[in-house]
Amino acid sequence: MTINILYFAWVKDKVGITEETIVPPQDIRTVLELINWLTERSEGHAAAFAKLDIVRAAIDQKHVSFDAMIRNAKEIAFFPPITGG
Amino acid sequence: MILVQNTAFEAGEELSNFCERNSRSGAITSFIGQVRNFLTDKKKASKSVHSLVLEHYSGMTEKELETIEQQALERWPINDILIIHRYGELGPGDPIVFVATAADHRTDAFESCQFLMDWLKTKAPFWKKEITDNGTEWVCAREKDNRLAKRWEKN
Numbered sequence: 552m553t554i555n556i557l558y559f560a561w562v563k564d565k566v567g568i569t570e571e572t573i574v575p576p577q578d579i580r581t582v583l584e585l586i587n588w589l590t591e592r593s594e595g596h597a598a599a600f601a602k603l604d605i606v607r608a609a610i611d612q613k614h615v616s617f618d619a620m621i622r623n624a625k626e627i628a629f630f631p632p633i634t635g636g
Numbered sequence: 637m638i639l640v641q642n643t644a645f646e647a648g649e650e651l652s653n654f655c656e657r658n659s660r661s662g663a664i665t666s667f668i669g670q671v672r673n674f675l676t677d678k679k680k681a682s683k684s685v686h687s688l689v690l691e692h693y694s695g696m697t698e699k700e701l702e703t704i705e706q707q708a709l710e711r712w713p714i715n716d717i718l719i720i721h722r723y724g725e726l727g728p729g730d731p732i733v734f735v736a737t738a739a740d741h742r743t744d745a746f747e748s749c750q751f752l753m754d755w756l757k758t759k760a761p762f763w764k765k766e767i768t769d770n771g772t773e774w775v776c777a778r779e780k781d782n783r784l785a786k787r788w789e790k791n
Contacts, residue, residue, distance in 0.1 A: 560691055560763035561774045612696035614759065628693060628761075632777030635690065635721065635762025636669050636733050636753060 552577075552623070556589070558599070559630035562606060565599035575621075582608050583617040585627065605631055637717070638701045640692065642724040647731045654718050654736045661715045661738035665745040667753055673728035686767045690723045690732065693761035697721075704755045712748040714739045719752065721762065751788050758785040 557570045579585050586606075590597045600606060608615050609628040621627070639645075647668045655664055671688045705717050716738040726732060735752050739745040764775040 557693070559693055559761070560765070564774075609693070609696060609761070612693070612699055628696070630693070630761060631763060631774065633758055633761055634764045634775045634777050635692070635760050636757040 554621070554624055555626045557626065557628040559628065561631055562599045562629050565595055567593070567595040580620055581617065582610070582615060582619050582621065582627070585621060586617065586629075599629070607632055637719070638698065638705060639718075639720045640694075640697050640701070641720065641722060644722070644726075644730060645720055645734065647734050650718065650720060650734055651736060654716070654738065658716050658738035661740060661745075663739045663742040663745040664736060665739075665742070665749040666734065666736040667749055668731050669733040669753075671726050671728050671730045671732060684768065685728060686769075687728075688726045688730075688732075689765040689767060689772075690726065691763045691765065692721075692723045696761050700760045701756065704752060704759060707755070708737070708748045708752050711751070712737075712739065712744040714744055714748050717748070717752070719756070721756075721760065723762065725767075754781075754784045754788060757781045 553572055553574050555570060555572050558566045558568065563569055575585060575588055579588055586600050586603070590600045603617070607630055608617060610619060610621065610624045611626050651666050658664060673684060701719055705719065708714065708717060714737050718734070718736045720734040722732050733756070735749055737745045737749045737752070739748070758781055766773050766775060
């Protein structure tokens with residue numbers, strides 16, 4: 552299953568890329584499991600996900616919590632808490 | 637109506653046009669959020685901000701704003717809503733966000749406008765980065781914004 556991963560704001564700065572296409576192992580079912588898997592990819596990924604209380608996630612452009620199931624997600628985004636307005 | 641745009645806008649002009657096309661509504665409320673000319677972190681307040689860069693999640697931003705707009709229309713008897721939000725680089729004094737609501741009576745106009753801003757602040761995926769003499773820094777989210785947004789949640 553191919554998923555497009557997007558990064559925004561300082562999460563993007565730490566990972567060092569704006570997006571990447573991944574094929575996670577089949578036993579990865581939740582957003583948290585995906586994060587733990589992504590963390591292994593590079594030091595940048597590890598730095599971005601070092602403090603999970605200040606990271607948020609969206610599946611197919613909808614806010615989700617880390618226990619959300621990935622299922623057939625096409626796009627998963629990681630970003631800091633929102634600071635618009 | 638929702639406008640997410642890179643180009644600058646003039647808030648006074650937008651409000652004037654909004655009032656004109658809602659001449660049947662007796663109450664108009666508007667809110668403008670603008671770029672302040674000092675740092676949000678008070679410890680570094682002596683440094684002035686050159687500019688503010690707003691990043692957003694194109695696609696999700698529009699969807700979230702449409703959901704928020706729909707929620708307001710379901711909760712209050714309002715006749716019209718306008719939300720304009722900038723992204724890209726902004727200078728001190730530039731408007732970042734403009735929200736206007738039109739209703740028959742003021743309470744609905746006031747409440748819905750406040751609701752729209754409270755939810756926009758915590759749900760619409762925008763991030764601010766301050767450009768100063770010392771470099772660039774992402775703005776931190778405030779816990780107070782979450783509390784303000786939660787008061788509108790239905791049980």
